[in-house]
Amino acid sequence: MAQSRLEQSFDLFKDAYAKRAENLSVSEVRALFATVSRPEVVSLAGGMPDVSALDNELIRKAFDSLMANRSQFALQYGPGQGDAKLRSQILEIMALEGIEGSVDNLMITTGSQHALELIADLFLDRADVALVESPSYVGAVGIFRHKEAQIEHVYTDSDGISPDAVAETADRLVAHGKKVKLLYLVTNFANPSGVTLSEDRRDRLIEVCKSRGILIVEDNPYGLLYFDEAPPKALRSRDADSVVYLGSFSKILSPGLRVGYVLAPPAIREKLILANESAILSPATFAQMMVSEYLSICDWQQQISEYRSLYRTKRDAAIWALGEYLPSIETTKPRGGFFLWVSLPSGIDGKKLLPIAVEELVAYTPGTAFYGDGRGKEFIRICYSHPTAENVKVGIQRLAKAIERFQA
Numbered sequence: 001m002a003q004s005r006l007e008q009s010f011d012l013f014k015d016a017y018a019k020r021a022e023n024l025s026v027s028e029v030r031a032l033f034a035t036v037s038r039p040e041v042v043s044l045a046g047g048m049p050d051v052s053a054l055d056n057e058l059i060r061k062a063f064d065s066l067m068a069n070r071s072q073f074a075l076q077y078g079p080g081q082g083d084a085k086l087r088s089q090i091l092e093i094m095a096l097e098g099i100e101g102s103v104d105n106l107m108i109t110t111g112s113q114h115a116l117e118l119i120a121d122l123f124l125d126r127a128d129v130a131l132v133e134s135p136s137y138v139g140a141v142g143i144f145r146h147k148e149a150q151i152e153h154v155y156t157d158s159d160g161i162s163p164d165a166v167a168e169t170a171d172r173l174v175a176h177g178k179k180v181k182l183l184y185l186v187t188n189f190a191n192p193s194g195v196t197l198s199e200d201r202r203d204r205l206i207e208v209c210k211s212r213g214i215l216i217v218e219d220n221p222y223g224l225l226y227f228d229e230a231p232p233k234a235l236r237s238r239d240a241d242s243v244v245y246l247g248s249f250s251k252i253l254s255p256g257l258r259v260g261y262v263l264a265p266p267a268i269r270e271k272l273i274l275a276n277e278s279a280i281l282s283p284a285t286f287a288q289m290m291v292s293e294y295l296s297i298c299d300w301q302q303q304i305s306e307y308r309s310l311y312r313t314k315r316d317a318a319i320w321a322l323g324e325y326l327p328s329i330e331t332t333k334p335r336g337g338f339f340l341w342v343s344l345p346s347g348i349d350g351k352k353l354l355p356i357a358v359e360e361l362v363a364y365t366p367g368t369a370f371y372g373d374g375r376g377k378e379f380i381r382i383c384y385s386h387p388t389a390e391n392v393k394v395g396i397q398r399l400a401k402a403i404e405r406f407q408a
């Protein structure tokens with residue numbers, strides 16, 4: 001059969017790709033986007049913040065003030081390390097997590113995803129080991145896979161990743177000649193599990209990694225979105241030399257601005273800045289200055305506390321609906337953030353259930369997205385952050401219907 005022009009154009013470069021491009025495939029989360037954007041579908045899939053909670057008037061004021069006072073800078077290239085004023089404002093945000101940083105070690109990135117890409121690029125050669133939680137953030141799994149790293153999921157329970165299991169896994173792999181380069185984890189209200197690393201495990205985890213020369217990559221986009229009490233102090237506040245800390249404005253302000261940051265140990269700061277400059281010359285000046293202006297003119301801590309109570313209401317709606325419509329199901333009960341990790345009734349595969357769920361007009365993310373090794377079939381991630389609380393309940397009721405149909 002004759003090939004279409006589109007097929008021919010794919011063929012044209014198929015032998016030209018770098019080997020590692022084979023590891024780039026559509027993530028299960030991205031693949032869902034077309035489906036979940038249909039208005040009739042309740043999406044419990046993508047981890048999107050509810051930006052309708054933002055005060056648009058304030059954003060407009062920040063924009064007007066930026067254009068009136070600093071437009072010549074905002075519309076120009078900027079420093080590769082990021083805007084100096086924004087960096088000093090970020091120190092105030094990180095202080096809320098107990099971190100005393102310095103602007104010298106802080107660099108702005110295009111979202112924290114970009115910071116992780118730079119770190120992975122700096123540290124991971126092919127077949128090097130990246131230790132991750134079990135399950136782990138889909139975006140990190142994707143990056144490590146693209147670097148052709150070996151992704152090792154380490155035992156994780158309701159207190160977070162186990163330091164003893166990290167030690168055991170690292171030692172076993174090193175004994176087999178592997179280079180264990182880094183440990184990546186989401187310390188608070190993790191994506192996808194909702195779990196927080198307990199106070200008891202924090203110092204021990206640092207000790208285990210430090211003594212083995214393993215760089216800790218602490219990703220903390222959700223830490224300020226707690227519902228009852230603040231999580232334990234950041235790993236970075238306990239050890240500035242072996243922890244790289246990633247932060248983001250995506251969940252506490254807006255992901256559309258694409259502004260994240262990385263607080264690096266002094267030893268790797270220079271390389272990170274060079275890598276940033278090499279990749280993008282400078283982070284988007286306009287977006288950085290919008291964030292900076294917003295932080296200057298608005299009570300951002302008040303905005304964060306509004307987000308907190310909004311997401312607490314939605315979490316409660318999700319837990320209520322699971323109890324009401326799927327009473328025998330097991331779920332984590334996060335104390336902050338966006339996610340529930342749900343264990344399906346035995347025999348149900350989250351990926352196979354999805355088409356039926358979509359027919360019932362609800363979407364979620366199958367658990368396999370959060371593993372680099374095909375595990376996770378019996379789990380799904382439910383994200384309650386974006387729909388209204390009422391729709392979270394409707395979505396879970398529809399999920400129950402889909403499970404009933406699957407079992408019939």
Ligand SMILES: Cc1ncc(COP(=O)(O)O)c(C=O)c1O
Nearest residue numbers: 047111112113137191248250260
């Ligand atoms: C744990 C985690 N890290 C990083 C990111 C990416 O965030 P950003 O928008 O800052 O790139 C996300 C987004 O969902 C996330 O959940």
